[in-house]
Amino acid sequence: MAKEEWSIADFEIGRFLGEGRYGRVYLAREKQSGYVVALKVIFKAKLEKYQSHAKIRREIEIQHGLNHSNVLRLYAWFHDETRVFLVLEYAARGELYELLSSLHRFSEKRAATYIASLAEALTYCHGKHVIHRDIKPENLLLDIEGRLKIADFGSAVKSISKRQTMCGTTDYLAPEVVENKEHDHAVDNWTVGILCYEFLYGIPPFSDEDEQVTFQRILNVDLKFPSKPEVSAKAKDFISKLLVKDSSKRLSIEEILTHPWIVQNADPSGKLQV
Ligand code: AMP
Numbered sequence: 148m149a150k151e152e153w154s155i156a157d158f159e160i161g162r163f164l165g166e167g168r169y170g171r172v173y174l175a176r177e178k179q180s181g182y183v184v185a186l187k188v189i190f191k192a193k194l195e196k197y198q199s200h201a202k203i204r205r206e207i208e209i210q211h212g213l214n215h216s217n218v219l220r221l222y223a224w225f226h227d228e229t230r231v232f233l234v235l236e237y238a239a240r241g242e243l244y245e246l247l248s249s250l251h252r253f254s255e256k257r258a259a260t261y262i263a264s265l266a267e268a269l270t271y272c273h274g275k276h277v278i279h280r281d282i283k284p285e286n287l288l289l290d291i292e293g294r295l296k297i298a299d300f301g302s303a304v305k306s307i308s309k310r311q312t313m314c315g316t317t318d319y320l321a322p323e324v325v326e327n328k329e330h331d332h333a334v335d336n337w338t339v340g341i342l343c344y345e346f347l348y349g350i351p352p353f354s355d356e357d358e359q360v361t362f363q364r365i366l367n368v369d370l371k372f373p374s375k376p377e378v379s380a381k382a383k384d385f386i387s388k389l390l391v392k393d394s395s396k397r398l399s400i401e402e403i404l405t406h407p408w409i410v411q412n413a414d415p416s417g418k419l420q421v
Contacts, residue, residue: 217268238288259412340389
């Protein structure tokens with residue numbers, strides 16, 4: 148996909164894959180190479196409406212610079228009068244969220260494999276000073292081989308120093324973000340704990356209909372492990388060591404990858420059949 152100037156004429160457009168806040172995503176084929184991609188079509192009018200130019204620019208700048216097997220590739224981008232087009236890696240098995248909804252919860256092997264892949268991706272991103280800040284099942288896609296890919300870098304930041312902007316989705320917010328304090332890459336580690344709980348129990352740990360209650364439960368780290376479904380002691384230990392209020396005391400990414408629950412359960416190939 149190495150070319151200076153792309154245009155919509157370079158692509159054959161295939162089936163509709165999904166709709167996001169700013170536009171639609173289609174399967175597409177680059178005419179010359181036959182390469183299959185996902186083409187995200189963003190309407191400039193929508194960017195205007197939501198005042199999201201900066202968000203999309205950041206998404207493009209950050210994602211374009213990342214190249215890892217667990218991070219969705221942004222190969223190229225271009226625009227015309229009314230639209231911005233993102234040429235993305237095609238994730239044939241779609242959203243992890245859909246899979247979680249249909250299976251209700253994951254086995255420990257499946258959960259640990261996805262968490263290990265996520266940790267690999269975060270090691271890479273954090274090494275490049277990129278904090279994702281909006282890790283949630285909707286932003287995790289699966290490729291044809293069942294490999295996890297982090298997508299949607301619209302909330303990400305590139306930063307060496309600490310940040311202080313509230314963003315992300317309520318259930319997945321870290322305490323320091325709820326409190327509007329300075330935060331760093333450890334917010335993503337907190338989210339790994341939230342996701343792991345959600346993978347194993349089917350719902351995020353601090354979820355409540357009332358957003359204010361969710362915030363309070365996050366701040367109190369009101370973590371409860373129901374007796375059903377049965378979850379191993381090692382998995383609970385893993386989650387408890389990530390959902391720690393003091394961000395400096397959370398498991399680091401390296402410790403995530405060497406925790407006994409991950410070592411025993413994660414499939415090293417990272418590929419899972421659905
Ligand atoms: P988004 O605007 O990023 O929220 O995307 C809208 C929907 O399109 C998502 O919910 C996915 O189901 C689908 N989608 C987005 N990107 C891809 C991709 N790279 N490969 C396959 N499906 C995608």
